[in-house]
Every structure is written in C-alpha cells, then in structure tokens.
Amino acid sequence: MRSLLTCFALVAVVLAVPAKDCAHKLKESVAPPRQWIKEGPASKDLPIELKIALPQPNFSELERHLNEISDPFHERYGQHLSKEEVEALVAPHAESISSVNEWLATHGLMGDDLSRSPAQDWVKVTVPVGLAEKMLNTEYHVWRNAKDGNTIVRTTSYSLPENLHGHIDLVQPTTLFSTLRGMDTNFRFSKESKQLDNADAPPINIPSASGGQVDASCNRTITITCIQQLYNAVGFTPSGKNGNKIGITGYLEQFANIADLQSFYADQRPDALNSTFEFISVNGGLNNQTLSEAGAEANLDVQFAFGLSHPIPGTFYSTAGRPPFIPSVSTPTNTNEPYTDWLDFVLSHRNPPQTISTSYADDEQTVPPSFARRACNQFAQLGARGVSLMFSSGDGGVGDGDDDPATQQCFTNDGRNKTQFAPLFPPACPFVTSVGGTIHVPETAVFFSGGGFSNLFARPAYQQHAVTTFLKKLPKGTYAGLFNPAGRAIPDVAAQADLFRIFLSGRIVSIGGTSAASPTFAGIVALLNDARISKGLPSLGFLNPLLYTISAAFPKGFNDITVGNNPGCGTPGFNATQGWDPVTGLGTPNFGVLKDILTGPFAHFARED
Template structure:
C-alpha cells in the first residue's frame, strides 16, 4: 500500500507555514537546548490545544526601573512615593507601532482578532490556539517531553521563529523553549520547592528516634513551662528554642518579634503563592496554630485567610489522595502558611493558588498537558489588581539555565513592577548549595562544569533568603543526611545591580575569595544572592494531621516575609510608607539590623562552595534579622509626605 505522505506531520507543518506569508522572511528568534532529565516522546498532535503568551517590547521599562530605584532608595527625595497600578501600566505599555505590527502578523496568519487577549498594560498577548496554529504562527514544531522523576509532561519547541521585522517588537513567546516548571525540576534538583526530613528519613538518626513524638513532646514541654498567651518580655532564644525542632516561639524569640503587638492588621497584608497543585489545608494549619500559636487558633486564623485561586486552581480542603500523599502534596503549602501565621498573626494573609497539572499527571498521546507557565500566570493576575498585599513570599524556583533568558527577563521585570507599586517580593535562595553534585554542568551545548544558579532568586528586583541552623551562633544551614544545603551564588543572566555595587560589599567578599578560586565556575559580575537569611532547618509543620520536621529555604522565605510584615505594620501605624522593594535600603542602611552569620558554607558541585564571612557573603547574605532594630531603622527613614506637582515626569 502506498504511503500517504500528504498526511505526514512534516508535510502538514510545511502546509501550515505556507499559509502564513509576510513581507519579510522568518528567522529564528530563540533556540534553547532540552535540559537533562527530559525525554522526547513524540510529535505533539496538531489538534491539541495550547495557550501562547507573547511578550511585547515594553515602551518605557527603563523609566519604570528608574522610578523603582528612586522610590526605593532612602537617599532619594522620592523615597516611599510608590507608583499606582495605572502609572506602572502607562510606563510599560508598548508603542502603537509595536501593537499594530504584532496584531497584523497574528491576523495575517489566519488567527482572528477576537482571539487576541491583551494584559492590563497591553504588554502581553494571550492566544488560545491549536498546536497546529501555534506552529504556523511561529514556524516551529512542538513535541511532547516527559520528565520521569517529577512525572511531568511538557509540550515544547526547542526553537521558534518570527518575521524579521518583528524581532525588535516581540521579546518572548511561551511556552516554547522554556522547560521551566516550578513543581517539576525544582523537586528533581532539590531547589527551593523541595522539603527535607520526613519520618522515614529521620528514623535512623540517633538523635531523632521519632520525629512526630519529638514534636509532640516539644509542644507539651512548651505549653507546660510557658504560657504561650502570656510570654515573658525577657524570654531568651536559648530558653525558647530546641534546635532539634524549631517552632514559631523559637523564631519569635530569636528574631525579636515575640512581644510586638500588631497595630494595623486591617490595613496590612502578606501573601504566599502556591504552584504545581500545592494547597494550604486549613485543618492542618489549625492544628499547628493550636499547638504553637493558640491566640491565632482561637481567632480562627486558619479558617479566615483569603484565597485567590487563579487559572482553574483549587486550594484543596478535602483529604489528600493516596497519590497526593506519595508525592507529599500540600506539605509545601502548609509550611508557607504556617510560617507566616505562626509569626505575623494577626496580619491578614492571602493565599494565591496557580492552576496547572498535578505532578502525577499521566500523559496521553492525544491529550496535551496544561502548559500555563506558573510565574507568568500569577504575574498577569497580580499586576491586574488595583490593590496588592504589601509583602509576597515565593518558595518555588528552578535552575536559572533551564529558563530561556528572554522569559526569565520578562518574569523578573514583572517583579520590578510589583516593587514600583510598593510590594516587597521575597524568594527562597535554593536548597542545593552552589549546585547538586552530579548536575553541575552547563546546558548550552558545551557541557562545561559550573556552579548552578537558582531563578527567580537571581532576579535583582526581589529579596533572596538563605537558610540558617542552630542558635548562638547561627550558621549556614545544611543536613548531611538528606543533602540539603542553603543556596547562593551569582547569576549568569542578570548583572550585579547598582545597589550591590554602590557599597562594595560584594566586591569586598570576592577579594577575600580570591581571583583564582573557582575560576570559570561562576559569573563574578552577576547579581549576587542571597541578600539575607533566616532559620531553615528542622522546622516543625503539621501535614496530613501529623507533625513533621522539614529543611529548606522554603521555610526561610516566609519566615523573613513575616518579619517584614510586622515592620510594615509599625510603619502603617505611624502613617509612613511600607518598605516596598527592600534591597536598596537593605544594602544602604537596613543591614545594620542583621546579625552576621560567619560560620559554614554552601557546599556543592564537589566543592566547599562559598564560605560565610564577616559582612555580606553569598552563603548567608547579611545574616538574620533583629526585628526591634529593623523596626527602629525603618521608622527613621526620611521621605517627602507628598508628591511634587510634576509627578511622575521627574
């Protein structure tokens, strides 16, 4: 029987391409290698569905960045004068030329104008298309890729093209070559999402016979020896802490928030973001608060925090299924919520949940995966809101090199927009030191040996938080039994920002490290992280009705966010602007409120990694916060009470 070559995928693709003619030829806009761990399954079915996000060149992002730095710099007379949503949108809106040329391109490819959905600032276009239409638009081929360890299916194209006259107008199209998936590779590579130490892993450890019993005993000891509703003002961390199981009481005593009473909880909010099917189980949170923050439990804090479910997400409250329990689903979400409420109650909390497939999704040849990009989906939603929480913590991330630069850049610029509006954005610094042994290779085709960097911790428009362990003194967190090591390093995508260069703290550390140490393994000119650190070792959580101990910067990020939320509370009560984008103030003055961490290193990639040292270092940043001093310095900030008449054209 003669083969019908007219029905082959390559012919169909060629036919599709021929129907999308333009006055200028197509050329490749971006090519990105398939990361390790992803296996090609098959050509994606042309009739499958895909949601394309097209990032247009923003009109005046450099002006937005200037505004961001000026309103975040305590030495500037515009400090604290944050932009409104409308002002931000006006600055980043694409030019009329960009909008008309891109819309013309889409329509010439046979895609109706009714399918074009613009973001609130018109800098992103969303198109719900068949895979065949997407291939015609981008002159590419989509395939299905499978990641066995995380059980994740992705529909991706390793390269894509545009008409040459559009290369300067379109900055990013996703999903294409990006294999970024916060709930997938992060678990494989043990970057921020991963949590460590469950009962099985700890059973053989001589000082932890039964983690659940240890946490139960600790809870009982605290309730018998201390009245958690009437704590002494002079309670020391040495009295409140058991470093085998770290509780909110320990954190509050260690960082000085224990006796602070919130004054403006109705005007202040903090938030967490759930990706990859994670959820915040209210019953588990209530059990946690009853044990470790009874005043919050009596107030019903576990049942009154706000949910914002996006792109079909569900913040699941029914019991976890056997499959979810095997994947430890909900453990990350519970940790984030319990860390925030355990420290910063009664500050209002918002939980954002982002839609997407669960890690246990089984692929079907004719059923493509949900291809929503998680950070992008959340940013589109958040930036469209007129009101936002003052601090947002994200405990998820991926290896920077697995995210194409154009996509990482646009996501990072989205965080800059949040900062310009007065939002403090916080990320975990990663959980594998400078890179997990066996994975420290470039994916650019050279396979060169190098340290790995975590994204979005490497974004210069957020504050990155490392992990510590022990007290008196604290040290860089690690756990030999499970491979956890607090992350840190230097971005290969983003240059070192001015706030790090201005005061020489990074260059000073590099001088101590030496020019010949780790030559070629890292980018000496890159954005350095973490900025700060908090406890991230053996943190007590409640998951599936039981107490567990976990390690990770996933614990450190919401802990620091909770401390910042309380500083914001004090500022709001005094009628002053909240902290907003933290880093310019942090590197100029705020660092004085941090306890230096000088012990330990973030080893990885077969090396000792970066050592902790006096001052800033890429293992612990400036160290851990002392809330009384942090609040004092924040309240001392000087700013104009009103905007000048010529705002915002400064």
C-alpha cells in the same frame, strides 16, 4: 515598517500570498536541558496557549522610578507608583500593537480570540499546535524528562516574520524547558510533641535576641516563639486593621489545609485560633481541604508566615498548571510556567498584599534569557507598586541538589558539559529578595542554603560594595570558571531554615528547607510594614536597596552569620563570613532594630496623603 504592512496587506486583503510566504527570521534557539529527551512530533490538534510579549520601550524609565523610590536616601523614598502609572510605563508603542494585531489576523485570530494584559504588553491566544507551527515556522515535539518521566510539548527554536522582530520580545511556550519546583524539604516525623520540649535546659544567651535569651528547645525544634525570640520580635502586636496584608503563593497542587492551620495555632499561636486566610484561585487553582491532600510546602509557608504576622490578614494564592504535563487532545491548555500566570493575575489587581513569599524556582540555565528578563521585569512592576517579594534561594548549596550526574544542572547546557555552579531563577532576578538559610542557636549557615552568582543578570548597583568586598577576600583563583563574579549575587538575607514544627495531615512534622526561611523572613517584613503603616508611612516595597543600605549604615539591623558553608557541584561551596556572603547574604533580621530604623531615620521622606 512599510514592507511589513505590505506583506500583511497582501495576506489580509488580496489573500494571494499565504502567511507562510512572509519572510521568517530565527527569533530564538536553545539546546534542550540535559534531562529532556525528544519523543516524537506533537499532535497537530493539541491546544496550546501562546503568550506573546510586546516590547516595553519605557521600562528603563520604570526602573529609574523604582530605584528612586526604593533608595532610603532619595527624596522620593516610599512614593510608590499606582497601578495605572506602572502600566503606562510598560505599555508598548501603538505601532507594535497594530503590527502584532495584523500578523495575528493573517492567521484568522482577532477580537475575542485574543486576551490582553491591562498594559497591552502581553497578548494570549489559544491555538492548535499545527497553527502555532505555521505562525512560528517551527515544529513542536513531545519531550520526556529522564528523571521523573513527565512529558512536555516544546520546540528548540522558532521564527517570526523578520519585520516583527522589533515588535515582539518573545513567544512562549516554545523554548522554555524549565520545570518549576518547590524547594527540597526535609522531613522528620515526630512521635510526640512532648519529646520536643527541653524545659530543664538553661536558655541560650544571644545578645541580639529579645531579652538577650532564646529557649534551649529552639536547637531541637523551631516554633513561632523561637523566631520571635531569636529575631527580637517578642511583644510587638500588629494592628491587623490598617490595610496591611501578607500573601503566600502556591503552585503544583500544593493545598494549604485549614484544619492543620488550626492545630498549628492551638499549638503555637492560640490567640490566632479560629482565624483563617483568604483563598484566591488563579486560573482555576484549587485548595482541596481533604486532610490527606494537605501540602507540606503550602502548610509550612502558611503556618509560619501567617502565624508570625497574626493578626495581619493573610492571602493564599493557588495557581493552576503543573508543567510538565502529559500531552493529549484533552490536556488542559495551560502550558506556561504558572508563576507568570500568577504575575499576570496579581498585576491586574489594584491592591495586592504588601508582602509576598514564594518557595518555588527553576534552574536559571533552563530558562531562556528572554523569558527570564521579561518575568523579572514583571517583578519590578510589583516592587514599584509597593510590594516586597521574597523567594527561597534554593536547597542545593551552590548546586541544584541533584546527585545524579546524568540530570545534574551543575553541567552547562551549551554542549560543553562544563561543571558550573547552578543558581536558581527567580531568586537570581535583581528585583526580588532572595532568602538563604541558617540553623541552630547561635545561628550558623545551613549546609543546603542556595547561593552564588547569576549567569544571566549583572550585579545591581545596590549590592556592588557588599559583594565586591566579599570577592576581594576570596582567595585568588577560588572556583575560577565555576561562577560569574560579575553576576547578581544571591542570597540577599537569611532566616532559620530547618527543624520547623508544623502540622501536616493532622500530624506533627519537623521540616526544613529555604522554603521555611522565605516565609519566615516575609513574616518579619509584614511586621515591619505594619509598624510603618500604623504611623502613616508607606509600605517598604522593593527591599534590596534598603537592606544593603541598612547593613552598611546600621549593622545591628542584621545578625551577621560567619560559620558554615554551602557545598554543591562536587565542591565545599562558599563560606559564610563577616559581611555579605553567598550563603547567608547580609544575615538574619533583628526586628526591633529594623523597626526603630524604619519608623525613624528612613521614615521622614514619606509622601503625605
């Protein structure tokens, strides 16, 4: 520490040694993903918002708390932490704060130039690219995406003063080339709604369904009624006034149209007519209500999540920022991945929705490990505060859904160009619930259901038994070298993911993708939270330890899916099988059984206020 302070003192007080003379040491270096082509140096005047992450020395203690309050057999189950308690557990040491402040000051950055997270573990500062290059001893370039032509400003490596390495975990945007995207939705435009009816066909016998039957029409189109029947939720009416809430995240200028929502309600949920959702803008995010600009992803998520959970209040977050972007002096300075901007925002608020669904992700191997781990830790903070986070598992099976070998992420990004399965992030984060997809009645795995094993995150303890059991049944040598058998396994659960009937720009559309499965499962979770909160019990919070425990102890809580597979990367992918599998996880939910469990056997440890 003494040499660092000496260097800073020379710069700040004596002003005899410029900041660049403080010895820099390489902090991070990456190979650009396959589809990114270097175009030329970035303009020195281009403003860029640097996010500097300070270490969280007590994160392991936060993780311990999270594990205890999420374990249904632990005496602390359901005793979620407050915003202040979580912030105290992720706060950096004072020495790190002062060291980073001194470093920034040597570059003329202090006071109002800086903004900080409530826990002081993030510092944001907007600087010209030229200054960022001096601070990080690097060079920024413009990179073009060969697939879509978009461009982005990044570097493949950066350095920090050597004695700052222990006080800064990462700085972005630097090496982050990932491209946040929605799941690959499939469209089939319907001519007339009457053609979707199948009134003459007898109902399908499904013992786990409400009344043991599901309308035959659900094999042609999925509606709110189909989900309620199939997942045994018919007849449950949530309070809507007990403090329970559900949220949907929106990115990439995807707008949730209120007129379409009203048409959807008139079609499938007439008791919800004239109700709407709360819109929250993050960093200037918009929700344009021009009918022609309605977003398929946003409409799907909002219509089914809020339609299933009505009258539970719904929130739609629209986060600005669409990386990659066209770089110029007038370009907006938000060049970070927008879901981390959303995380910063929601963590700063006291009462976020207890259930939140997201249908956007990156290829895991395009996300620098330091960034992925830090973002994952932020998801853990929300879980500790009683928030359940659902993410679509992906729409490329065990691949990334790209059929072009030149841009396919089934090839490793380490120079070897080795074929490898392509899990997504954030679904691979062990602190979120990853949702795969099914189709038809009786349910089978839908072919595009994303699944597999993380190459970055180790398998967490809560899924050790279920995943090990699957791996033991897998024929020896199957896909050897194509996946990491010790990695965090996805998905955790599944739900219907195709033939969803929504309204888009005033028209009836049939749409599919795990982007349908995640809001559907989130709607069921919101109903479960409502049942608990109405009985004075806490929200479910981080779900995964509970889900795997229920699957083992109360197998009827999930509908096990044993037919289907998820091809990708030139392979048939994995097979759905008895128990957990990397196509449909533990299976699809049985709301009625889960409600009885969660207001009964796993309710008695709840803390009383």
